[in-house]
Amino acid sequence: MxxxxxxxxxxxxxxxxxxxxxxxxxxxxxxxxxxxxxxxxxxxxxxxxxxxxxxxxxxxxAVVRAEGERLFEATNPPRLPGQTLFGQIRAGVLAYLRYDEEHPHGAWAAYMGMGRADPVLRGIEDIDNDRQANRIIDRVGAAVGEALDAKVERDLRATVYGWLAFTFEMCRQRLIDPSLNADLIADMCAHGLLDAVGRVPGIPAALAAAVSPDAR
Structure with missing residues (x-):
């Protein structure tokens, strides 16, 4: 040995x-x-x-940082042909939940690190949130097919950060209580993001169409 x-x-x-x-x-x-x-x-x-x-x-x-890296990689499922923006977001949330199921101790260690006053841990959390937000905004931008107005992008980014906090907590709750339904959480989170994005003032018509209930 x-x-x-x-x-x-x-x-x-x-x-x-x-x-x-x-x-x-x-x-x-x-x-x-x-x-x-x-x-x-x-x-x-x-x-x-x-x-x-x-x-x-x-x-x-270092443990928290390593878990963040693994989670970031695990929550990037490939986009399927014809998959809607709703489907992409929902798939990402399900991947998050699967990661928690497969690595419960590591996920909980990462949760324990988030939100602490320690500036090092806060910096790790900020980096993870930035990367996840950029990934989502890139997916949204791909659905639009054009550059977003600076004010719209600012409001959209704030919306995504708020949504990440909501999704983080929903996934943490399921780690605490595994009887919570994963599909329900994924649906709630995906609908929540698209509903919020649809309320951002001045979004392009293509984005409004992509986040509309009819596109889900």
Whole structure:
């Protein structure tokens, strides 16, 4: 066992530690987790653990960042031929929910990191929100086929950020209570975004048509 661990590359070792961290932080409060415990469970020395992560705060931030990366990749299903904007958004929400089902500890560790006062964690959350918002706005722009007015884009971006917070909380609630219906949540979230976008003043006619109830 020890020999096989020694053959791990630095990247593989780091990923192994992050995966273990996601499991532990997803099961217990941050303050109850000791960095020495992680090293012991991973079968590595404390010194090696600190080689990768200078302290527990940095380790936890790295866990949250890694989970954010995985979630971002998992929530980008390919667009199917003829798929509506509603269908694309709904598919993305379902992918989010599936990720939570398949990685409950890692997802919960990421949820624990979001919204904290720590500026490092806040910065990770901001980056994740920016990337998700840009992806959605790109999809919306593709449905329009033309550049959006600066004011419209500003209002649209604010709308998307608000929707991300709503969707985040709905997915967190299902992680707490898995009996909540995934299809219902996906429908609510997708309808919610399109309804909100449809209320943004001055959106192009093509976008208004794409978010209308008839287009869903």
């Amino acid at each position: 020890t020999d096989s661990r020694r053959r791990l590359s630095p990247d593989d070792r780091r990923n192994e530690l992050l995966a273990l961290g996601a499991e532990v932080f997803g099961q217990r409060p941050y303050d109850e987790v000791r960095i020495d415990e992680i090293a012991e469970r991973a079968g590595v020395s404390r010194a090696l653990m600190y080689h990768y992560f200078p302290d527990k705060r940095a380790f936890f931030a």
